[in-house]
Amino acid sequence: xxxxxxxxxxxxxxxxxxxxxxxxxxxxxxxxxxxxxxxxxxxxxxxxxxxxxxxxxxxxxxxxxxxxxxxxxxxxxxxxxxxxxxxxxxxxxxxxxxxxxxxxxxxxxxxxxxxxxxxxxxxxxxxxxxxxxxxxxxxxxxxxxxxxxxxxxxxxxxxxxxxxxxxxxxxxxxxxxxxxxxxxxxx
Amino acid sequence: xxxxxxxxxxxxxxxxxxxxxxxxxxxxxxxxxxxxxxxxxxxxxxxxxxxxxxxxxxxxxxxxxxxxxxxxxxxxxxxxxxxxxxxxxxxxxxxxxxxxxxxxxxxxxxxxxxxxxxxxxxxxxxxxxxxxxxxxxxxxxxxxxxxxxxxxxxxxxxxxxxxxxxxxxxxxxxxxxxxxxxxxxxxxxxxxxxxxxxxxxxxxxxxxxxxxxxxxxxxxxxxxxxxxxxxxxxxxxxxxxxxxxxxxxxxxxxxxxxxxxxxxxxxxxxxxxxxxxxxxxxxxxxxxxxxxxxxxxxxxxxxxxxxxxxxxxxxxxx
Numbered sequence: 001x002x003x004x005x006x007x008x009x010x011x012x013x014x015x016x017x018x019x020x021x022x023x024x025x026x027x028x029x030x031x032x033x034x035x036x037x038x039x040x041x042x043x044x045x046x047x048x049x050x051x052x053x054x055x056x057x058x059x060x061x062x063x064x065x066x067x068x069x070x071x072x073x074x075x076x077x078x079x080x081x082x083x084x085x086x087x088x089x090x091x092x093x094x095x096x097x098x099x100x101x102x103x104x105x106x107x108x109x110x111x112x113x114x115x116x117x118x119x120x121x122x123x124x125x126x127x128x129x130x131x132x133x134x135x136x137x138x139x140x141x142x143x144x145x146x147x148x149x150x151x152x153x154x155x156x157x158x159x160x161x162x163x164x165x166x167x168x169x170x171x172x173x174x175x176x177x178x179x180x181x182x183x184x185x186x187x
Numbered sequence: 188x189x190x191x192x193x194x195x196x197x198x199x200x201x202x203x204x205x206x207x208x209x210x211x212x213x214x215x216x217x218x219x220x221x222x223x224x225x226x227x228x229x230x231x232x233x234x235x236x237x238x239x240x241x242x243x244x245x246x247x248x249x250x251x252x253x254x255x256x257x258x259x260x261x262x263x264x265x266x267x268x269x270x271x272x273x274x275x276x277x278x279x280x281x282x283x284x285x286x287x288x289x290x291x292x293x294x295x296x297x298x299x300x301x302x303x304x305x306x307x308x309x310x311x312x313x314x315x316x317x318x319x320x321x322x323x324x325x326x327x328x329x330x331x332x333x334x335x336x337x338x339x340x341x342x343x344x345x346x347x348x349x350x351x352x353x354x355x356x357x358x359x360x361x362x363x364x365x366x367x368x369x370x371x372x373x374x375x376x377x378x379x380x381x382x383x384x385x386x387x388x389x390x391x392x393x394x395x396x397x398x399x400x401x402x403x404x405x406x407x408x409x410x411x412x413x414x415x416x417x418x419x420x421x422x423x424x425x426x427x428x429x430x431x432x433x434x435x436x437x438x439x440x441x442x443x444x445x446x447x448x449x450x451x452x453x454x455x456x457x458x459x460x461x462x463x464x465x466x467x468x469x470x471x472x473x474x475x476x477x478x479x480x481x482x483x484x485x486x487x488x489x490x491x492x493x494x495x496x497x498x499x500x501x502x503x504x505x
Contacts (some may be wrong), residue, residue, distance in 0.1 A: 035284075039284065114271075114276060117269070117271070117272070117273035117276050118273065118276050118277060118280065120273075123269070123273060125268065125269060126268070126269055126270065143270045143300070144300070146270060146271060147270070147271070147298065147299075147300055150271060150276070150298060151298050154283065154296065155276070155279035155280055155283060155296050155298070156280060156283045156284075157276055157277075157279075157280040158280040158281060158283070158284050
């Protein structure tokens with residue numbers, strides 16, 4: 001049957017055989033991903049914070065916030081990693097801190113500001129993050145929230161995201177088919 | 188084009204950049220606003236200053252309750268428009284990821300609205316002495332990776348495209364230092380540093396003690412053009428490492444350990460990290476008495492440098 005056929009054709013391709021491009025870190029890519037898998041366990045938000053921790057928030061509000069952050073990331077041309085990190089920080093913070101619906105967007109912009117500082121070459125200014133909330137929050141409030149998030153997360157901002165692993169999976173998948181997929185180019 | 192011609196050509200370009208960067212040194216630098224505090228957050232008693240830079244200061248401190256001696260790097264961002272600087276977020280996040288005997292441990296982070304205190308384990312009790320003796324290794328060009336003595340010419344010339352080759356240059360400098368016992372490009376500032384690097388010197392004369400194969404490798408490591416500088420893989424395959432003696436304190440053995448440490452190093456550099464080699468073995472009187480590596484040279488030069496970029500310590504002699 002097809003499954004056996006597939007297995008017969010299955011050849012293991014070494015995706016870490018490009019030693020020419022220093023960006024691919026071929027000699028230690030394996031160690032990096034091993035570390036990321038271990039780190040993932042530690043930097044994972046809880047799955048039930050909406051029911052267990054939050055009183056004022058509903059899952060739909062988080063969805064609206066994240067949809068909005070996607071637009072913000074596009075507006076400021078942030079790299080996708082920044083967006084994924086932002087969501088990670090928001091969820092980890094919400095895993096242990098009760099948040100009111102009025103301040104949820106503040107948490108969103110503060111998290112995005114931290115993620116931008118971590119990931120972007122040129123992070124947007126604080127003022128820009130206030131501006132995109134239609135100046136709902138003052139600069140001081142954004143900075144205060146930034147400090148609160150950093151402290152709560154104990155400055156552990158290096159978090160593996162879906163994006164980190166997807167990049168590698170796509171690379172492995174392409175190693176077999178040899179067909180560059182345009183749909184996945186955006187990663 | 189012959190190699191000599193290529194060298195001459197690249198030196199000419201480098202010279203143009205050299206003249207441009209000389210102008211950069213004229214700028215005045217902000218002085219630190221505050222005096223030394225008595226304590227930090229009421230948790231640590233401040234015992235002395237280990238170093239300073241434009242980011243703030245590094246203090247030698249004692250934990251008031253436990254008596255533990257630590258080094259606290261205080262980073263002041265009260266004048267920073269965007270509050271917590273990205274370099275700080277990156278430095279602390281990455282230090283938080285690292286847990287290794289050979290890497291200086293970040294014990295705690297004490298954060299307020301205007302400054303952050305990073306509590307590190309203190310590596311050497313004699314740091315203060317070294318700094319006062321050398322009047323500090325102060326550098327006007329603070330936002331440069333790697334301790335100045337070991338900085339590759341492309342970093343000194345402000346290239347935005349430098350890559351893993353800068354580490355091989357540093358290895359070359361440290362290798363030379365292992366032979367002569369003193370920094371081979373040990374100078375007062377970045378401009379003198381460039382001067383020393385570009386002044387025509389005959390390495391075979393300075394390193395007359397060194398075996399011919401070692402000299403050959405050293406020249407490959409100290410190649411001015413980063414593109415033609417030897418790679419880690421290339422260096423490890425060099426004939427100098429044939430019939431490697433298994434004596435762990437031999438020069439060749441240490442050099443190989445240093446080269447092998449580089450992949451970790453390069454991975455970290457992607458976020459602006461620097462690892463530095465530390466050859467010192469404190470429990471071993473033999474190392475300090477043979478004159479090759481002075482008792483407090485390499486490690487201290489490296490660990491006391493108040494560089495705004497994170498410097499990790501890698502003990503190669505373990």
